[in-house]
Amino acid sequence: MSKTLMAAAIAALLGGCSLMPEYERPAAPVEADFSAHGAAAASGQQLAADIGWRQFFGDPRLQRLVDVALENNRDLRVAVLNIEIARAQYGVTRADQFPTLSGNANGTRQRTPADLSYSGRAAVGSTYQVNLGVTAYELDLFGRVRSLSAAALNQYLATEESRRSTQISLIAQLANAYLNERASDELLALAERTLKTRQESYDLIKLRYDAGAASGLEFQQAESLIQSARAEHAVAERSKAQATNAIVLLIGQPLPAGLPPPRPLHEQSLMTDVPVGLSSQLIERRPDVRAAEQQLRSANANIGAARAAFFPRISLTGSFGTASSQLSGLFDSGSHAWSFAPQISLPLFDAGRNRANLDLAEARKNVAVANYEKSIQTAFREVADALDAKGSYDMQIQAQQALVEASQRSFELSDMRYRNGVESYLTLLDAQRSLFTAEQGLLQARTQRLNNLVALYKSLGGGWEENTVVSTQQPAAAATVRQ
Known part of the structure; x- marks a missing residue:
């Protein structure tokens, strides 16, 4: 209940x-x-x-x-x-x-130089993602x-x-x-x-x-x-x-x-x-x-x-999908990824x-x-x-x-x-x-x-119909006296 x-x-x-x-x-x-x-x-x-x-x-x-x-x-x-x-x-x-659903797939591969790497060594990293997302859907x-x-x-x-x-x-x-x-x-x-x-x-x-x-x-x-x-x-x-x-x-x-x-x-x-x-x-x-x-x-x-x-406006942005550092592991177990970013806007001063x-x-x-x-x-x-x-x-x-x-x-x-x-x-x-x-x-x-x-x-609104519309509630023989 x-x-x-x-x-x-x-x-x-x-x-x-x-x-x-x-x-x-x-x-x-x-x-x-x-x-x-x-x-x-x-x-x-x-x-x-x-x-x-x-x-x-x-x-x-x-x-x-x-x-x-x-x-x-x-x-x-x-x-x-x-x-x-x-x-x-x-x-x-x-x-x-209605929410607008969009499907996205992207891959990123980048090299990080040694002086910017946390390990002090140059590194090459990869990221692959596939997801469904909703962008800025307003709760009405x-x-x-x-x-x-x-x-x-x-x-x-x-x-x-x-x-x-x-x-x-x-x-x-x-x-x-x-x-x-x-x-x-x-x-x-x-x-x-x-x-x-x-x-x-x-x-x-x-x-x-x-x-x-x-x-x-x-x-x-x-x-x-x-x-x-x-x-x-x-x-x-x-x-x-x-x-x-x-x-x-x-x-x-x-x-x-x-x-x-x-x-x-x-x-x-x-x-x-x-x-x-x-x-x-x-x-x-x-x-x-x-x-x-x-x-x-x-x-x-x-x-x-x-x-x-x-009044406040609430919009939702979120996505759900899968992500991996290896393209072959993109759909492996445990690769699920999601994000949820609600936003509320309240007018305080607008002159x-x-x-x-x-x-x-x-x-x-x-x-x-x-x-x-x-x-x-x-x-x-x-x-x-x-x-x-x-x-x-x-x-x-x-x-x-x-x-x-x-x-x-x-x-x-x-x-x-x-x-x-x-x-x-x-x-x-x-x-x-x-x-x-x-x-x-x-x-x-x-x-x-x-x-x-x-x-x-x-x-009187005449001229829209091509032929006379005969109503079931009215007699078919309307007054049609001709010149």
């Missing part, structure tokens, strides 16, 4: 204690849900973070571009390599919790090494969450770039149609001017209008080229051959009903928030290491260094708390902004569509009246400008609405 108690006491001594503060997640400084921003309860629905990007983005061309980006994007590649660095750093720190009685290992582990986990966040941001950026490229393509087509229409008007005015039926002012107005259309066409061409360049940068290579044909902007099949859930679910699923919490845990663990620095290190660790934890709370507030605001904009974009598009239809009718009537000599060319000019502006506004509103849906999906 006494041997058992002694073994337990030794195990407790070697296991030591931990001076690391108990971690408590700070209270979230946001509302409990998003009901104030028009979000309905999402009971029984799949969380947005579990909706695969293949299900959210229905355009096959965009899906293929995402595949290429995940393989070649350099920012994502750096994020993956950072995980490898953090994993290796954690492995180095974790190894300090106060949890210093374990605290440092925990801090390194949390840093590694934070890096892994950052990699997830990088992928989500990459997919969202690529989706927005693709939507902008589609919008630029349609804007270019609109500019070409407008240029064609104005060219026809210019040709008509020129005929009337040559026949003396139109004034020089009307002719100059027509010419200025067509030059304006050419400028708009050049802008649209530049915008489309730059949008394509943005896609190429994000996918990390030139556009691959054999891509599926693009879909028009109004046929983009993004999920419009994205389950929002509660703010607590947002905290648990957003990778950037989870990374900030891992950073907080790491800072909390560093406080334990800083506290342990006030306040340990106190300052503890203050530094506590200050860094406070900074980590503030960063964690800020990440939650940022996440909540991003979701709230996207929700607030979601309904207003629908109303804006409806109004803009009605404006385009009204402007189209106004242009047709003005053109007919001008051809019949009832209306002035200035009225027709204003009608053309109004129609072009209205069509541009509708295209812009549709693009912004789709970009906002992408922002909502990203802000």
